[in-house]
Amino acid sequence: MHEHQIERARHVTTRLSGFAGPAVLGLSPWTPVGLRDPGWMPRIETLTDVATWLTVTALGLCLVAGVQHLVAFQAAGPRLRGQQRRRSIRRRPEPVAGSGCPVPHGSSEPRPRARRRVASTEVDRGEAEEFLRLFHAENPEAGPVEARLEAVLREIDATGTYWHTAEELAFGARVAWRNNARCIGRLYWRSLQVRDLRTVGDAEGVATHCFGHLRAAGNGGKIRPMISVFAPEAPGRPAPRIWNEQLIRYAGYELPDGRVLGDPRYVELTRELVRRGWRPPLARGAFDVLPLVVETAAEGPRMFPLPAEAVHEVELEHPELPWFRDLRLRWHAVPVISNSRLVIGGVSYPTAPFNGWYMGTEIGARNLGDKDRYDLVPEVARRMGLDTSREATLWRDRALVELNRAVLHSYQAAGVAITDHHTESVRFLTHVEREERAGRSCPADWSWIVPPMSGSQTPVFHRYYDTAEQRPAFVTDPDAAQRGLLGAPRAFG
Structure with a gap:
């Protein structure tokens, strides 16, 4: 059908091109091409007639060319859309550290653009109703939804917001994890422990409870999935914010020769915190823990050093390479994402580390x-004695495998919970099957679910997923993402 349309357009072009021949004054435009004047064409008598005829002819040719392009585009449309869809599914963007995933695997992203976003604190009645109906549908013991819905709508009309029950809060936080399309570790979403700290809104109180979160979640290495939910956003009552992407992040110091000691991701944040009064250790190192920054509308940004006992770290060694210890590497045990906003039934909790x-x-x-x-692959390859003179030796791949072996070995030897990407991929598909049996869709972003190493060797690689956004949800606002990297803009003022 499309080929037929293209051929018709070409035929029209051929016919109209006969009008484009050079005209001679006093002659019909048909004469120069040896055709008999059909009688209905105007004769060309003056230069004005020539100009008019050339203009009409040019417009006709442009129209025909447009028709040809349109028909060709329609013919190729399905193929182009299919290619675009495949690219959108297969392309791996740089992941976001604050992904809203308690088992994160992405940690780098392009610098976010400076963009102010002012979110309304008025609760949407439709979102509130949708959540309450979901809560009562999945928790029949809560009884009929009508009475609770009526009370909530009255509260919204009176105050612009409403207060979740403890049961609604816990359910909403767990379902937000269940709905997170970027998280591979959702099999245990029901086990998330919820700390209800909604009455805490001052900076020191937030920091103190965050340190308590680290201790409780660390649990001597037997890590507990956990979330601490602080004061919600409400009309006239702005909620506190945490600047840090995670509660534990390492400083990055730019050296005079341009190199970086520590984590290059946080060079600008480190510089800003030093400007605000933070004093790094006298002997600066590659793993200096940054202070926690909590900002409130009343107090502005305040910095709190993390207590040593709240920071559980694992020193890294390799099971077969003794020199690996000489690299003096370590990493912290508990990944607590701290700059994502939890949204439940229209109510926003900007500070909900989990x-x-x-x-x-x-x-x-x-x-x-x-x-x-930290870019340690070249150094590991050098110490392994690999041929790094050309990429075809796959020295990067070999060094990366040993680096990951060292991480898994060290955490397991230290008794700290950790999982490998093959095991977690199988668990994720188990989660998908359970959700389907429960009659629920399981949103998943392919580019995040597939691990950053040996992706094609994991079962999650070989299928497509539903990416529809669902609520409750964890959301990382542009300003929050920027504060986690740059220490600006401030949340208030």
Whole structure:
């Protein structure tokens, strides 16, 4: 059908091109091409007639060319859309550290653009109703939804917001994890422990409870999935914010020769915190823990050093390479994402740090292996004696595997919970099957679910997923993402 349309357009072009021949004054335009004047064409008598005829002819040719392009585009449309869809599914963007995944595997992203976003604190009645109906549908013991819905709508009309029950809060936080399309570790979403701290809104209180979160979640290495939910956003009552992407992040110091000591991702944040009064250790190192920054509308940004006992770290060694200890590497045990906003039934909780446990590739392949992070792959390859003179020796791949082996070995030897990307991929598909049996869709972003190492060797690689956004959800606002990297813009003022 499309080929037929193209051929018709070509035929029309051929016919109209006969009008484009050079005209002679006093003659019909048909004369120069040896055709008999059909009688209906105007004769060309003056230069004005010539100009008019040339203009009409040019417009006709442009129209025909447009028709040809339109028909060709329609014919190729399905193929182009299919290619675009495949690219959107298969392309791996740089992941976001604050992904909203308690088992994160991405840790690098392009610098976010400076963009102010002012979110309304008025609760949407439709979102509130949708959540309440979901809560009562999945929790029949809560009884009929009508009475609770009526009370909530009255509260919204009176105050612009409403207060979740403890049961609604816990359910909403767990379902936000269940709905997170970027998280591979959702099999245990029901086990998320919820700390209800909604009455805490001052900076010191937030910091103190965050340190308590680290201790409780760390649990001596037997890590507990946990979330601490602080004061919600409400009309006239702005909620506190945490600047840090995670509660534990390492400083990055730019050296005079342009190199970076520590984590290059946080060079600008480190510089800003030093400007604000933070004093790094006298002997600066590659793993200096940054202070926690909590900002409130009343107090502005305040910095709190993390207590040593709240920071559980693992020293890295390799099971077969003794020299690996000489690299003096370590990483922290509990990945607590701290700059994502939890949204439940229209109510926004900007400060709701949460964690699961690490997947090994998050540390080995990304934090330690990425070129724009610690970039340790070349050094490991050099110490292994690999041929790095050309890429075809696959020295990067071999060194990366050993770096990840060291991470898994060290955490397991230290008794700290961690998972490998093959095991976690199988668990994720188990989660998908359970959700389908429960009659629920399981949103998943392919580019995030597939691990950053040996992706095609994992079962999650070989299928497509539903990417529809669902609520409740974890959201990382542009301003929050920027504060986690740059220390600006401030949330208030």
